[in-house]
Each structure stands twice: as structure tokens, then as C-alpha cells.
Amino acid sequence: MTVAEILARARGKGLRIATAESCTGGMIAARLTDIAGSSDVFDRGFVTYSNAAKQDMLGVRPATLEAHGAVSQEVATEMATGALRNSLANIAVSVTGIAGPGGSEHKPEGRVCFGLAQKGAETLVETIDFGPLGRDGVRQVSVEHALDLLARALD
Known part of the structure; x- marks a missing residue:
């Protein structure tokens, strides 16, 4: 499904979208807003690159960051639910990861x-x-996957 189709599907269902991004730095929001007329569907994007931003803007709990690290399913969950809570959206996608270079044995690039x-x-x-x-x-693959998640949720 193309980005235009994602927006059209959301529009048809009366839904608004928010994004919560870390390693993609706003690239998902940019792809969604590349389409003219997306403002009736795309509510807002949160670029929360630092842990402080994740806490301040999305309500990610310090205990979650401490226990699991920023690159974890627990933080991705709190980012997505925080984006819903702090927006007018009905659906939100979040992404947090290690784009590289680097990484570790436990959390690779x-x-x-x-x-x-x-x-x-x-x-x-x-x-x-x-x-x-x-x-x-x-x-790039993270942006595509996040858009695919939105597409599947709107299907």
C-alpha cells in the first residue's frame, strides 16, 4: 500500500495518525506529510531522540528506560501509547532502534x-x-516497516 493509500484509508475510516520516532528522526512523519492534503489525517509527529525527550513528550517512564533501555519493546509500547495520549490521533506508530554505526552484543546495529x-x-x-x-x-527499512504496520492496521 502506498503512502497515499494509507492516508486515503485512514481518511475513509475517519482516523488520525501520530508518529513517535527515535532512530528515524522524523522520517516517517516526513513521508506521510509529503502527500498534499495529509493534514486532515496526520495529526503530529514526536521526534524523541533522547531519553529525556521520550520522558517529557511521551511519558516514557524512567524505570522502563532503566530496566530495558531505549531500544526495547517496552519503550516502543510506551512511546506509541504516549503519542496517542498526547495527540488527537486514533492510531500511532513508534520506532526506536540502533541505526548505527555500532551497537553491542545484546543490542546489535x-x-x-x-x-x-x-x-x-x-x-x-x-x-x-x-x-x-x-x-x-x-x-530507510525502518520507515518502510512502520508504514507497513500502519497499512496493515488500516486494512
């Missing part, structure tokens, strides 16, 4: 956690290890 929150539904969360595709590569 290319590991990205996604959350998808919808009003009145359980938050979907998943982790994908894209591998060491390089910073740009990890960010």
Missing part, C-alpha cells in the same frame, strides 16, 4: 523495535533485526 497503538485496542509491538545495513539503510 540494525535492531529496531516498533509499536502500534490504537484507541480501544491492545498495543502491537515487535522487534526486527535488520542487520548492519549502515545507518541510512537501517533508517
